[in-house]
Amino acid sequence: MNTKCQFYFNTIIGEHSKMHDIYHTIKTNTSSDDPILIEGESGSGKELIAQAFHFESPRKDNPFIPVDCAAIPNEIAESTLFGHKKGAFTNAVSDYKGKFLLAQNGTLFLDNIQNLSLGIQAKILRAIENKKVWQLGSTEPTKTNIRIITASNVKLSTLISQKKFLLDLFYRLNDIKISLPPLRERVSDIPLLVNYFLREKSILSEALEYLLKYEFKGNVRELILIIKKAIRFSDNSVIKLNDILKAISEIKLEPICDLTLENICQLACSKGLYELENEIITYTYNNSKSYAKTATKLNITEGTVRQKLKKLLPEIS
Ligand SMILES: Nc1ncnc2c1ncn2[C@@H]1O[C@H](COP(=O)(O)OP(=O)(O)OP(=O)(O)O)[C@@H](O)[C@H]1O
Ligand SMILES: [Mg+2]
The missing domain is CATH 3.40.50.300 (P-loop containing nucleotide triphosphate hydrolases)
Structure with a gap:
């Protein structure tokens, strides 16, 4: 093929x-x-x-x-x-x-x-x-x-x-x-990408299954990083689920904890204000799974939250 x-x-x-x-x-x-x-x-x-x-x-x-x-x-x-x-x-x-x-x-x-x-x-x-x-x-x-x-x-x-x-x-x-579609809209391409970046290594089916369900925020770039790290963690030429899990835990995004104005500005400059706003709304919603709580926490209207999430998380609306 x-x-x-x-x-x-x-x-x-x-x-x-x-x-x-x-x-x-x-x-x-x-x-x-x-x-x-x-x-x-x-x-x-x-x-x-x-x-x-x-x-x-x-x-x-x-x-x-x-x-x-x-x-x-x-x-x-x-x-x-x-x-x-x-x-x-x-x-x-x-x-x-x-x-x-x-x-x-x-x-x-x-x-x-x-x-x-x-x-x-x-x-x-x-x-x-x-x-x-x-x-x-x-x-x-x-x-x-x-x-x-x-x-x-x-x-x-x-x-x-x-x-x-x-x-x-x-x-x-x-x-x-x-x-250009994000990876979640072309899940059938994930095995092809994984095999391409694994080169001469192979992957156990349960590890691949995990990647098929994984939410890639950084799309192909994130997939490449996970595979690179998993190869480093593997003790032979076969990548196991545990290698993938270890790789993912190393790149897990930490929530913003040091909220100085300078840090927030740096983050806004690197991502763009619009992107940062989207991430904050998505993050707050994912923690509460409630439009109303997200709106209250961020002091915006529930209508705005719904409207934003309709685009950002179409699967929930
Ligand atoms: N379909 C693909 N096949 C092989 N490699 C890919 C594919 N898509 C992306 N990549 C690789 O993933 C990485 C990220 O791709 P690229 O830099 O083109 O993304 P981008 O959309 O421009 O990202 P950004 O939004 O950060 O500018 C690169 O290493 C690129 O070679
Ligand atoms: Mg680019």
Whole structure:
């Protein structure tokens, strides 16, 4: 049985029909330069899909430039993306091309685009529409020839109504839309992924059964980590349930216990406020299993809790 999709650059594991639809979209859009928007939960493989689009395209010999927009402080976002000339601002000690121009003739992958401010979003929209970028301190714009792929781990459409994402940019980015399913929506792919990452090792059926029921919050990235650790714990070439349990206990997420404002802010900066809010509501609900108690504890309305959980935990509504 063919269990993987071998692209020029990488191997994407998955036989679920939703994955096949994605492979089909990749293969039928190789020569197009239309922007691509990839939505999917954390660790579900968005960068892998973006790489496949690039390395299947005629741009494959030119740069693929990934940018984690969540990691760029707002004050330097413009110069990071569009570049600057020496002396454009106090710390500009030398010229910097910027990510757009580094991706010239290739592909620019803007991951976590939802984390950029509305001001920067507007500048990206202008750069895409004009096919030009203005480096800070430069009097002339530079023409660009770049394919833009963006990714988000939240649905951008939900952010538009909250005025956190520009509608015009959303339309511009959304030519080709990929909705990458989380592992819980393609459980039948878990054994294939496990075997692929186990390489020459094997796994007992009860250990695999456990993984089939396990709630992967970090999707494929979490699965890889569990398998790596389980291999380390195993005393021979066969992975047992206990090896998996030990691996999982090592990566168990601890509830927030040191609630200083600084810690909360750090957490919010690394995850994004929206994601943190979702996690807090889910965590509180999972502890009480009650909409009313969750609402009281968090001092929000029960309606808000229901509305949020409908999206976050569709299986309970
Ligand atoms: N279908 C798959 N087959 C093989 N490996 C995969 C698959 N999906 C994801 N991976 C691997 O899982 C890890 C996480 O994938 P990736 O970085 O693409 O996720 P992401 O959706 O971009 O995550 P984030 O939301 O954190 O940016 C990578 O090591 C990637 O190679
Ligand atoms: Mg990513």
